[in-house]
Amino acid sequence: MKIPFSPPFVDQAVIDSVMDTLHSKWITTGPKVKELEQEMLKLTGSKAAICVNSWTSGAIMMLKWFGVKEGDEVIVPAYSYCATALCVLHAGAKPVMVDVLDDFTIDPIKVRQAITERTKAILAVDIAGWPCNYTLLNTIVKDSSVTMMFYPETENQLKLGRILLISDAAHSIGATYQGVPAAQKSDITIFSFHAVKNITTAEGGCICLNLPDAFDIEKEYTFLKMYSLNGQTKDAFTKTMGTCWKYDIIFNGLKINMPDICAAIGLAQIRQYKDLLLPVRKKIAHKYCNTFRLFSWFVPPPLLDSERESSYHLFPLRVRDITEEGRDQIINYLISKGITANVHFIPMPMLTYFKSIGYQIEDYPNSYKQYACEISLPIYPQLTNVEIDYVIINVINAVKEQLYRSKKVLKNAS
Missing domain, CATH: 3.40.640.10 (Type I PLP-dependent aspartate aminotransferase-like (Major domain))
Incomplete structure (x- = not known):
């Protein structure tokens, strides 16, 4: 797929x-x-x-x-x-x-x-x-x-x-x-x-x-x-x-x-946005959330609170206690299964141009923290239920495999 x-x-x-x-x-x-x-x-x-x-x-x-x-x-x-x-x-x-x-x-x-x-x-x-x-x-x-x-x-x-x-x-x-x-x-x-x-x-x-x-x-x-x-x-x-x-x-x-x-x-x-396109995005986001929240590694994205509601443009999945390298391995696993994921965003102080004019990522620790564990999953109206389920099961498998690897490395190091 x-x-x-x-x-x-x-x-x-x-x-x-x-x-x-x-x-x-x-x-x-x-x-x-x-x-x-x-x-x-x-x-x-x-x-x-x-x-x-x-x-x-x-x-x-x-x-x-x-x-x-x-x-x-x-x-x-x-x-x-x-x-x-x-x-x-x-x-x-x-x-x-x-x-x-x-x-x-x-x-x-x-x-x-x-x-x-x-x-x-x-x-x-x-x-x-x-x-x-x-x-x-x-x-x-x-x-x-x-x-x-x-x-x-x-x-x-x-x-x-x-x-x-x-x-x-x-x-x-x-x-x-x-x-x-x-x-x-x-x-x-x-x-x-x-x-x-x-x-x-x-x-x-x-x-x-x-x-x-x-x-x-x-x-x-x-x-x-x-x-x-x-x-x-x-x-x-x-x-x-x-x-x-x-x-x-x-x-x-x-x-x-x-x-x-x-x-x-x-x-x-x-002209189709409020009645069709936006509700479908919302439905997909909540399906992701309702499944992933069963796992302790899942950091829920902000979608709705007493004052704000998202436009559900991205689904920024975050994996608790993962490293930047581990996050990249999860994305590689998804790519191997035919799923294109992304990262939003590489903080600007990590980019060559901004580094060249004096910005340093060390000055923005929380920006780096969020970036290092973030994976943007597909979310758009054309996704079918079968495709959404396929993304979900492969995300779960990818994270499980990466966390297992991380624990194995730590065990061997000790």
């Missing part, structure tokens, strides 16, 4: 949506992108949604929009995909990495300790679909002792009057926090529509705004749409609608707009 890690969900509705776009003869930014933005507003309850060509480019744009520049600092978790810090570097600022909690999310206490007069933003990452503790993070950025340290240097920084809280929600579309979409708990939430995400546009992302009342949201939406299209006052679709063809470039923008051909894929998926 061959079980891939995370193939995109492509059903007839997706195919029909893409074909409709192709037959329309309009494949770049146009009506399908606008429809997807409207669907994102329905799903997240946000004030505005701007679709772009990737999470990374959206994050770079929003940091620049806020005026983040050389000499500034942005706090990020060490346990994340590289884009979380690379976007800060592309904006010219310094990523200040802090450690994470046992639930994979950024540690609010470490965040508070890392804040300086140069801190302009916090990028909190919802790992595996599990929302960060936004109650504490909002309390921190709004605390008077913290706001007194904030020195606004741009119009947007002056309007906000404090550190900007951005949610890296690449994994958490559909997650909830205190009974509402988790996206509403940050100033800005940025989603990914990469091929392996719960909703995909092949490549793409979406910026959701929930800025305070000091901001004119409609004005910000219009500005950001221009920003994503080279600072151009009129997009190509608008120019074909019988209006004047003339346009202007009014500032130095980016070229990161999403095309309609990509939005068409996401549209077909998002």
Whole structure:
């Protein structure tokens, strides 16, 4: 049996949506992108949604929009995909990495300790679909002792009057926090529509705004749409609608707009998300949990508590008392059985580039601890019950074999 890690969900509705776009003869930014933005507003309850060509480019744009520049600092978790810090570097600022909690999310206490007069933003990452503790993070950025340290240097920084809280929600579309979409708990939430995400546009992302009342949201939406299209006052679709063809470039923008051909894929998926795609992911996650919790080696992933519910993007299996090498042997066993597993993530300080600019994994012990025992199992709507059972039995056998080996090595060493 061959079980891939995370193939995109492509059903007839997706195919029909893409074909409709192709037959329309309009494949770049146009009506399908606008429809997807409207669907994102329905799903997240946000004030505005701007679709772009990737999470990374959206994050770079929003940091620049806020005026983040050389000499500034942005706090990020060490346990994340590289884009979380690379976007800060592309904006010219310094990523200040802090450690994470046992639930994979950024540690609010470490965040508070890392804040300086140069801190302009916090990028909190919802790992595996599990929302960060936004109650504490909002309390921190709004605390008077913290706001007194904030020195606004741009119009947007002056309007906000404090550190900007951005949610890296690449994994958490559909997650909830205190009974509402988790996206509403940050100033800005940025989603990914990469091929392996719960909703995909092949490549793409979406910026959701929930800025305070000091901001004119409609004005910000219009500005950001221009920003994503080279600072151009009129997009190509608008120019074909019988209006004047003339346009202007009014500032130095980016070229990161999403095309309609990509939005068409996401549209077909998002319209099935709450009633079909997300419930199936949840069902698989709970089946994994209900079986693995019979074993003492199983460390349950955070899925649901009194305030939060995951989007079930990943199933981050953790094996108690396993070494990094032992974890890798378990993955190799699964691969030998045709099961593709993954690891989320290699902490950024372990990567060559970040090591070369001074980050050391020894400074983030809990990030390493979570990484060393984590295995991301397949979880997606196309998995059959037979395939899920096959994954489960092979995980159990793989862990059993590895723990036996470990005990044998320890016995021989003694």
